Structure formats: structure tokens, C-alpha cells
Amino acid sequence: MTRYKINVNNKDYDIEVDKDTPLLWVLRDELDLVGTKFGCGIAQCGACTIHIDGSASRSCSIPIDTIANKKITTIEGLSDQGDHPLQEAWKKHDVPQCGYCQAGQIMTAASFLKEKPNPTDAEIEEAMHYNICRCGTYLKIKQAIKSAIKS
Amino acid sequence: MSLTSQSKRRDFLKVSALAGGGLMIGFPWFMGCKPDIKSDIIPSLPQPDQWFDISGFIKIGDTGLVTIMSPNPEIGQNIKTSMPMIIAEELEVNWKDVVVEQAGLNKDVFTRQVAGGSQSIRHGWVSLRTAGATVREMLLQAAANEWETDVDELTASEGTVLHRDGRTIGYGELASKAASLEIPTDVKLKDPKDYKIIGKGKQNVDIQGIITGKPLFGIDFKRDGMVYAVVKRPDAFGQKIMSLDDTATRNIKGVIDVVQFGDKVAIIADKIWAAIKGQKNLKVIYVSDDTLENTISHNEDLQKALSNPTKEPKRNDGDVMRALSDADEILDRTYIAPFLPHNPLEPMNFFADVTASKVELVGPIQTPEWTQSRVAQLLGRDASEVSIMLTRMGGGFGRRLYGNFALEAAEISDKIRKPVQLIYTREDDFASGPYRPASGYRFRAGIKDGELSGYHLIGAGFNMGNATRENWFPAGTIKDFRVDSHNLKTNIPTGAWRAPVTNFLASAEQSFIDELATKLDKDPITFRLELLRNAKDNLIGEIDYELDKMIGVIELARGKSDWGNRKNQGFSCYYSHNTYVAEVAEIELTDDLPKVTRVSCAVDCGIVINPLGAINQIEGGIIDGIGHALYGDLTFDKGKAKEKNFNQYRLIKMSECPDIDVHFVESNNDPTGLGEPTLPPAGGAVANAFFKATGKRLYKQPYYKEMEMLG
Known part of the structure; x- marks a missing residue:
């Protein structure tokens, strides 16, 4: 030890x-x-x-x-009150199904958006490629990331 | 809920003071069922000093805040939001003034506390509305008593009772009085046109906890004095332990004990990492006492079974054998699919604390009641001593119907007499099953004078029971029609996987019907509609689906997808879990390999309770269906699964998902299932789109392997 x-x-x-x-x-x-x-x-x-x-x-x-x-x-x-723009966007789009992967998805997206604040769809897909969502919430995740970018 | 039996238990319905989350006594650290005060769904009303338990479903606080218990296990199908919505609708409260709590297993109050078969909403539709309406009537009666007026003078709205003369009184003030009233047995349910909550999109009630990492899931549960267990199971199905050397394991710091039970060995440690290391260091020699199976022989067994019908067909209309022998031509096609793991992202886990007086279980389980009775039987205890608290589940897809992990946790805790959290590694889950069994389907259709004449399906699956759905489409639409099913045996554990049986049967059938339509020189949608419309005048035998509803979703999908005017479109439709679905997939090819770019989906699921959650289920089912049809492949050699983790097993990723547009058939019919029914048609829609793009048909899943070979 x-x-x-x-x-x-x-x-x-x-x-x-x-x-x-x-x-x-x-x-x-x-x-x-x-x-x-x-x-x-x-x-x-x-x-x-x-x-x-x-x-x-x-x-x-x-x-x-x-x-x-x-x-x-x-x-x-990630934020004091659970109000990081991505967390807000996750709520707005009601992203989760089971919810288990979502913290990991948000953390990947948060780091990616810091490096690339205005990504294309293809760049979002590439950045999120190694985060699995077994429930298949991918479309909502993509929408939420795009809406967080706008805000 | 049984109102009659509840009214017999008057004593149960006494006012219970549950100040400030007092229900959570004994679970101080665990937040799974406790409202998160930071959530935006949490109401504007202040936290009450007292809660009044008015029925097993509903508590009303003295401030008017309402707690609704969600009885069924939450697995991502969002019933923890949609079931309370139904109660709140009839109760006449503002949704923002509602707090939802997950109920534990309670057979006295709730019925069918199961997540399975996409049946929670359908089965709960009457009882949940009745529960809400009953309490609303009691609150109205309490107000009538208070004001010494006739209850007909009163109406309820937004948590308030209104008198015709303008007086109002809040539910919070009435709660204590309502709780002591007789429970009415004949309550009036609302007219759907008056709905204010049902049909409006409501956010997942756990969303704030999910996005901030609160301990909502079974794997997050902790208890003082708790130890962890990781289990070493036989390497292959058909093996038993010959010898065990746990010296290296016991030398790992943190390992407390090594306990053998049956052919399994539990490594008990104070930390998970120590238990995982202990498992890796355990030396076990196994001996085979049964056949060690493999994928090659599974496929041979399927092909062999499909070469012959059974002695007892599941359905036999007219004379198929004669129709086929009289036909000018026979289209004869066989479709095969592999075993699949469920792979919910939260690995299997369960908490158990077995003492002399009780068996306490906490965790993610789709079947708490069944698990309670199995644990009681295993430990030789009375079921009344076994309690189960339900946590949010990190997915299930059928895997958490089988509470073998809960039984293991209980057995380990019984042996070591400590509270224990059992955790599977991902490799444990891949290796231990149960799995979706491999299956195969052979279709033969006769063609005579350019028309369909006879249709014969032979199905076969491992431990599948009936591998067919003999009374579903196209049953009833074809004069000479026969269905046979072979049940093959395996020692590999198998079980229900999201949309059991139909998850592949639909792909096979809808691919075959598409090929048949092409052979008959007909548009695939027109061909299906012709069969259905002809059956309206001339139905053959009995069927388990409604022709008009099937026609309805087909036509809706045809219109919304702009069928025939876009490139590489494939059609598929399927009825399952009482719901009708039609899907049109579009693909683009890059280097002869497809990307599914769009799916238009028409759904008839009766009245839609929560459109937000409903669309999530629909999208999830389609993406799951496409992903597993394209990529899912679990193979066996020498009795063990060859794929051990996600580096060897491909799941669908974001970049591989199509855009999805969802179209509901407008309906006020009772709601039907949504967790599963959009999955079965997805594979066929993709295979049929692939044919449009390439002229090549797909017969073996995972399709991606076949596409690579064809390309």
C-alpha cells in the first residue's frame, strides 16, 4: 500500500x-x-x-x-449546481434512457468542446465515437451537444 | 392495485408521519429513491413537515406536495416518469408539485412489479388511473365533509378542491382528513379529452441525478461494514471444479476470504480492486462433465432441423405441401442468427445482507417477486423474510430478468454473514450468460401463375420453446399456410433478449417477404397491403393481430418516408407487444459497405403517455435493432464464449446511427408496449435497403460480415 x-x-x-x-x-x-x-x-x-x-x-x-x-x-x-451548458442541454433534450453512460458522455463532450468550441457534425461523431450508449441515445446526445454549442 | 383487498386493510392506511425523507431510514447514504432537492422537477412548494399516506401509491404532504410511488422496476424504459404521470393525471395535481419515489417490492400494495415484455404501462393503465382517481375522490369527500356540502358541488384541479360558490381548499389541508376516509370502490375515470399531463412530454424524473453523478444505480449502493465479492465461475459451460488453489489470492492485501459454493468461488475483499485481483490470481482446474459446444455445430444443428418439418405444426391452414408441389416455382430461403450477450452497461451486481432474522436485498432487478421466492427457496427462508429494494438499472435488455446474480449475492452473504455487494466484471458478464439463443428460419413460398401459392415457415432455436409466432402476420392472409418450430437443446444458458424470438424472426420474415414481392414483380409495400386487404374479406383462420392497425402503420410509413421517391429504401413492418410498427430505412454505400442514413418509423401504440420518453424508446429500439443486426456476434468454442469484452465485440456507435423521424398513429385506444416493438423490424428494413442498393440479399447475421464477403 x-x-x-x-x-x-x-x-x-x-x-x-x-x-x-x-x-x-x-x-x-x-x-x-x-x-x-x-x-x-x-x-x-x-x-x-x-x-x-x-x-x-x-x-x-x-x-x-x-x-x-x-x-x-x-x-x-463539472459544475457547482449541475448547470454546465452540457448538463442543461442534456435536460432540455431529455437525453438519458437508463442513464448509466451519460456522465461519461458529458465528460467526453465537455473536454472536446473546450478544445473545439465549434465542431462539425462529423467532428462530434468522431469525438464521441468511443463512448458507448447501449440504450442508443446517440441522436439525443448529438442534439444536446449541438444545442450546448449554440448556448 | 386491488382496491377491494386494500379496503380490507384499513389499518394499513393510517396516517404515517414521514418527516423530511424519513422513509429513507436505514439508507442514509443511498439517494436512489430520495428526491434531489436541486432538481428542477422538484416543485415550488415547500417540503412538508408531515406526509399523509393515502394509499400505497400516493402520499400528500401538509404543504400540498405530492409523492407518487413508482411501483415497477426502472430499466431505462422511463416508467418511473410515465407511470406516475398517469396517477397524477387522475389525481388532478400539477406535475411540478409531484415527487416520484421508487417503490420496493410490496406484494400487498402493487401487482405485477416486473419490467418485461413491454407490458408495464399496458397492465398498469387501469390500476394507475384508478389509484389516482380514488385519492382524488377521497380528497373531494374530505372537502365536502369539511364544508358540510354535497360532493357534487365540488371539482378538483391543480391540487385544489373548488366549490361551485368560489371557495377553495388545498390538498395539503385535506390530506390528513382524506387519509382516514373509507376508500371508494367505484370511481369515475377522466375523459381523455380532458387530459393535462398524459400526452404532454415530461422530462425523466431522475435526470438531475443522472447528469450530476448521484448514486442512483445498484452498483452505487453502499452500507457500513459492507464487503465486496467477485466470483470466479467455470471457464466453459459443461465444466465442474476439480481442484482449487487460492494461496495467491489470499495473499493479496484486502482479500478477506475465498468461499466456494457449487462450482463457483467467491473472492471476498474490503475493496473491489482487491477482489478483482483476487479473481485473476485464483488457480482453478476444471474438468468437463458435459459436452463443450461450439458455434460450428450450433449452425449445423440449426440447418439440420430446418431441413424437415415437425410432426405437430404450430399452425396448418389448407394444404401447404400440396400447394408447394403444384407450384411453378418455389422460393426457398434460410436465415441464421448467432447467440448474443445483453451487455447492459451497468455490470451485474447486487447487495445482500443475510442475518438470522432477515434477508435484505438491494439492487437492479427486472423481476423482484420471482427473485424473492427463489432466494427464499435457496436459503430455506420464508419469502416474508426477504425484502427487495429496487434501484435504477443501468440497462437490462432482458439480462436482469434473470436474478442469478441476486441469488449469488444472497448465498455469499449467507455463508459469510456480512453485508456484501457482488459485482461482475465485464468479462464475467460476457462469459456467464444467459444469452439470446442462436436461431434459424427457413421459408418456402410457392409461386403459381405469377401469384403466391402456399407459405411454409420452419423455425428452430436453442432452448427457445416456440421459435415462431404462428398467428401473427402473414397468418390469416394466405390460404395454404403452415408453421413448424423445432426446439433444440444446449447446455449454454439462454434467455429472453429485448423482443425475444421476434428480434430475429422479424428480420428473417420481413427480408423473405421483400424477396418474395420482388420475385412476384410487386412493390414490397403494395404486396403486403394486398395480403392484408384480401384478408379483410377472406380471413383464413384466427389471428392475433388486427389487419386495420397493420394497414394503418404501413400507409403512414409509406407516406412519411416518401416511399419510392428516394434512393435505397427498404421497408419492414412488424406487430409485437401489442404495438404496430412500420419502418423505412435508407442507406448509403461507401466501399460497398452501408451506412444507414435515415429511418422513418410509424407506430400505433394506442394513446401516447409521454411523447418525450416514447420517442426515446422508439429511437433506442431502432438503433439497438440496427446495431445488433449489423454487428452483434457471440461465438463459442470448446464451451466458452470467444468474445470477452468490448474490444472484441462491436456495439453500434454514434457515427453509425441514422436520423430517425417518428410518426404516431393518433389514437385514444389503451396504451400498448414501446420498450421493444421498434427493434424487430429494424434489421429487415436495413437488409431490404441493402438489396435496393446492391441487388444482393442478406441471410446471415451479423449482416456486416456477410456484406464484407459479398462486397
């Missing part, structure tokens, strides 16, 4: 875990931040997407030992 100091959603935490523990399980098990979801464990589905220094990353495949001194943002910290 190793001690780590990490910063999540602008808050410092001291934790003691095995070096190989994926960030996903640190967030869920140690910090009770369960908005970040377990889907596949091999960075294929995107349910565990978080931001590391602002970039979308797959927390299920990032060992805690590799992220010293980096700032982590989870869905719980």
Missing part, C-alpha cells in the same frame, strides 16, 4: 491504496464519488471518463501511481 495525495474537484485527499489501483476504483471506493461508472475496465466504453488536467481520460485504465500532481475532475465537479 502506498500513500497518495490527490486533488479531485478542487479538493485535496490523502489516500492509501495499492500502486496498481485504477483511478476509477479510487474515486468510487475511497472517495465515494460514484458518478464515474464502471463499464468495461479496459477503456473501451467510456462510462468511466473523467478529466485529468482538463483532458478526457479513461479512469478504469489509469493506475493511481501515474497521476501525481495532476488535477482530476469528475462529473460531480
Whole structure:
């Protein structure tokens, strides 16, 4: 077991875990931040997407030992009141069905829009390609991203 | 809800003070059923000091805030929003003043607490309206008593009772009095023309929690003192444990125990990661005690079964064998589809806490009542000792009908006598089933003098029971018509997968009918309409669908899709779950491989409760249907599934989705299912569009593999 100091959603935490523990399980098990979801464990589905220094990353495949001194943002910290433009757009379009993948979808979209505030449809599709929605809410996700861009 | 039995339990309906979320005692950390005060759906009215339990469905607070219990499991079909909408409509309250709570399993108050078969709304339609109307009548009576006036002088609207003379009184003031009244047994339901909530799009009641990452799902559940379990199951179906070496597993920090039960081994740890590592390090040697099956032999078995009819046909109108032998030509086509995993994105999980006095279960399950009785039987307990709290489910698609994970959690907790959260890894879910079984269909149609003369379907599926729907279209429309079904055996666990049986039967049938129409030199839509219209005057035998409703959706889809005027259009229609659907798919080809660009979908599902949620279900069903028809493929070798995770198993992605336009048949008929019925026709529509684009027919799913070969 190793001690780590990490910063999540602008808050410092001291934790003691095995070096190989994926960030996903640190967030869920140690910090009770369960908005970040377990889907596949091999960075294929995107349910565990978080931001590391602002970039979308797959927390299920990032060992805690590799992220010293980096700032982590989870869905719980994306906005103070759940009112990030993407969250507002998700509500407006009533995007979710089961809802399980949506935190990951929002985190991927948020990081992408920061880098590319005015993307084309094709660029949205490319950016979202590795986030699976098993319920098939893709059309609503695309609409919500486009409406967040406008706002 | 049974009103009669409820009125016998007068004592149950006493005022219960549930100050500020008191219902959640025992679940302080878990937010799944607790209103989120930040949500915009949460009403403008202040939180009450007291709640009055007026029926199992409805509590009214002293401020007029209303809590409606949602009885059925929420799996993404949005009934946690649409079922309370139905109650609120009859109750005459503002939707913004309603808080929805998920009910746990409660057989005394609710009936059919199941998510399956797209039947929640259809079965709840009368009981939910009655529940709302009953409480409305009680509130009216309470006001009549208060004012010493005749109840006929009063009306209810927006959470307020109005007297003809202009006086008003809020539900909050009446709640305590209403709760002590006799329950009326014969209440009047509203005329659909007066609906204010039903038919209006309402946002998912859990949306704020979903988009901010609140702990809504089973996998999010925690309890003080809880441990985690990950289970190592046999590598292949047909194996048993010969020997077990858990030394390396027990040496992992955090692993508490290793417990064998049957041919499974549970690794118990204080953290999930330790349990997952423990599972990887477990050394188990298995021995085969049964056949280890594979996909090649499955396909051979299907082909063999399809070469012969059965001794007892499911349906036999006229004389098909004679019609076919008299025909000028026979169109004979066989369609095959593979096993599929369900792959809901939330991996299987369940919480269990088994003690001497009780069995407490919490988690995502489509069938709580069945699970309760199976757990009771497994542990030798009385069902009354087993409680089940329902969480939001991260998808199911049929997988969570089978509570084997809940039984495992209960058995593990019983053995270690600790509260335990069982979690499957994605690999565990891929490897353990149950799966949609592989199936095959062979259609033969006779053609004589340029017309259809005889139609014979032979179906076969593994552990599928009846692999056909013998009384559905085109039954009734063809004089010489026969359906046979073979049930093949497998030791691979199988089960219902979204739109069981018809998820592939429809693709096969609608592809065949399209090819048949082409062979007869007829437009595929005109051909179907001819069959249906002829049957109106000359129906053959009994059928389980309505000809006019089928005609209605076909014509609506034909018009809305601009059929015949656009490129590469494929048509398909299907009746299932009491709902009628017609779809027109359009594709574009790039390097001979298609992208589905548009689907026009016509739906007759009776009255639409929540158009927002309804369109989500329709789009989801179409996208799911296209995705699995194109890409879904689970193959077996030596008794085990070869695909182990999403890097080896392709699910549809955003860039592969078509635009979808949805058109409802306007209707005030009772509502029917929507969670499944748009899925079955999707595969056939794509296959028929592919034919328009390439002149090539598709017979084997996943279509993408066949397209690559054809291309």
C-alpha cells in the first residue's frame, strides 16, 4: 500500500491504496464519488471518463501511481449546481434512457468542446465515437451537444 | 392495485408521519429513491413537515406536495416518469408539485412489479388511473365533509378542491382528513379529452441525478461494514471444479476470504480492486462433465432441423405441401442468427445482507417477486423474510430478468454473514450468460401463375420453446399456410433478449417477404397491403393481430418516408407487444459497405403517455435493432464464449446511427408496449435497403460480415 495525495474537484485527499489501483476504483471506493461508472475496465466504453488536467481520460485504465500532481475532475465537479451548458442541454433534450453512460458522455463532450468550441457534425461523431450508449441515445446526445454549442 | 383487498386493510392506511425523507431510514447514504432537492422537477412548494399516506401509491404532504410511488422496476424504459404521470393525471395535481419515489417490492400494495415484455404501462393503465382517481375522490369527500356540502358541488384541479360558490381548499389541508376516509370502490375515470399531463412530454424524473453523478444505480449502493465479492465461475459451460488453489489470492492485501459454493468461488475483499485481483490470481482446474459446444455445430444443428418439418405444426391452414408441389416455382430461403450477450452497461451486481432474522436485498432487478421466492427457496427462508429494494438499472435488455446474480449475492452473504455487494466484471458478464439463443428460419413460398401459392415457415432455436409466432402476420392472409418450430437443446444458458424470438424472426420474415414481392414483380409495400386487404374479406383462420392497425402503420410509413421517391429504401413492418410498427430505412454505400442514413418509423401504440420518453424508446429500439443486426456476434468454442469484452465485440456507435423521424398513429385506444416493438423490424428494413442498393440479399447475421464477403 502506498500513500497518495490527490486533488479531485478542487479538493485535496490523502489516500492509501495499492500502486496498481485504477483511478476509477479510487474515486468510487475511497472517495465515494460514484458518478464515474464502471463499464468495461479496459477503456473501451467510456462510462468511466473523467478529466485529468482538463483532458478526457479513461479512469478504469489509469493506475493511481501515474497521476501525481495532476488535477482530476469528475462529473460531480463539472459544475457547482449541475448547470454546465452540457448538463442543461442534456435536460432540455431529455437525453438519458437508463442513464448509466451519460456522465461519461458529458465528460467526453465537455473536454472536446473546450478544445473545439465549434465542431462539425462529423467532428462530434468522431469525438464521441468511443463512448458507448447501449440504450442508443446517440441522436439525443448529438442534439444536446449541438444545442450546448449554440448556448 | 386491488382496491377491494386494500379496503380490507384499513389499518394499513393510517396516517404515517414521514418527516423530511424519513422513509429513507436505514439508507442514509443511498439517494436512489430520495428526491434531489436541486432538481428542477422538484416543485415550488415547500417540503412538508408531515406526509399523509393515502394509499400505497400516493402520499400528500401538509404543504400540498405530492409523492407518487413508482411501483415497477426502472430499466431505462422511463416508467418511473410515465407511470406516475398517469396517477397524477387522475389525481388532478400539477406535475411540478409531484415527487416520484421508487417503490420496493410490496406484494400487498402493487401487482405485477416486473419490467418485461413491454407490458408495464399496458397492465398498469387501469390500476394507475384508478389509484389516482380514488385519492382524488377521497380528497373531494374530505372537502365536502369539511364544508358540510354535497360532493357534487365540488371539482378538483391543480391540487385544489373548488366549490361551485368560489371557495377553495388545498390538498395539503385535506390530506390528513382524506387519509382516514373509507376508500371508494367505484370511481369515475377522466375523459381523455380532458387530459393535462398524459400526452404532454415530461422530462425523466431522475435526470438531475443522472447528469450530476448521484448514486442512483445498484452498483452505487453502499452500507457500513459492507464487503465486496467477485466470483470466479467455470471457464466453459459443461465444466465442474476439480481442484482449487487460492494461496495467491489470499495473499493479496484486502482479500478477506475465498468461499466456494457449487462450482463457483467467491473472492471476498474490503475493496473491489482487491477482489478483482483476487479473481485473476485464483488457480482453478476444471474438468468437463458435459459436452463443450461450439458455434460450428450450433449452425449445423440449426440447418439440420430446418431441413424437415415437425410432426405437430404450430399452425396448418389448407394444404401447404400440396400447394408447394403444384407450384411453378418455389422460393426457398434460410436465415441464421448467432447467440448474443445483453451487455447492459451497468455490470451485474447486487447487495445482500443475510442475518438470522432477515434477508435484505438491494439492487437492479427486472423481476423482484420471482427473485424473492427463489432466494427464499435457496436459503430455506420464508419469502416474508426477504425484502427487495429496487434501484435504477443501468440497462437490462432482458439480462436482469434473470436474478442469478441476486441469488449469488444472497448465498455469499449467507455463508459469510456480512453485508456484501457482488459485482461482475465485464468479462464475467460476457462469459456467464444467459444469452439470446442462436436461431434459424427457413421459408418456402410457392409461386403459381405469377401469384403466391402456399407459405411454409420452419423455425428452430436453442432452448427457445416456440421459435415462431404462428398467428401473427402473414397468418390469416394466405390460404395454404403452415408453421413448424423445432426446439433444440444446449447446455449454454439462454434467455429472453429485448423482443425475444421476434428480434430475429422479424428480420428473417420481413427480408423473405421483400424477396418474395420482388420475385412476384410487386412493390414490397403494395404486396403486403394486398395480403392484408384480401384478408379483410377472406380471413383464413384466427389471428392475433388486427389487419386495420397493420394497414394503418404501413400507409403512414409509406407516406412519411416518401416511399419510392428516394434512393435505397427498404421497408419492414412488424406487430409485437401489442404495438404496430412500420419502418423505412435508407442507406448509403461507401466501399460497398452501408451506412444507414435515415429511418422513418410509424407506430400505433394506442394513446401516447409521454411523447418525450416514447420517442426515446422508439429511437433506442431502432438503433439497438440496427446495431445488433449489423454487428452483434457471440461465438463459442470448446464451451466458452470467444468474445470477452468490448474490444472484441462491436456495439453500434454514434457515427453509425441514422436520423430517425417518428410518426404516431393518433389514437385514444389503451396504451400498448414501446420498450421493444421498434427493434424487430429494424434489421429487415436495413437488409431490404441493402438489396435496393446492391441487388444482393442478406441471410446471415451479423449482416456486416456477410456484406464484407459479398462486397
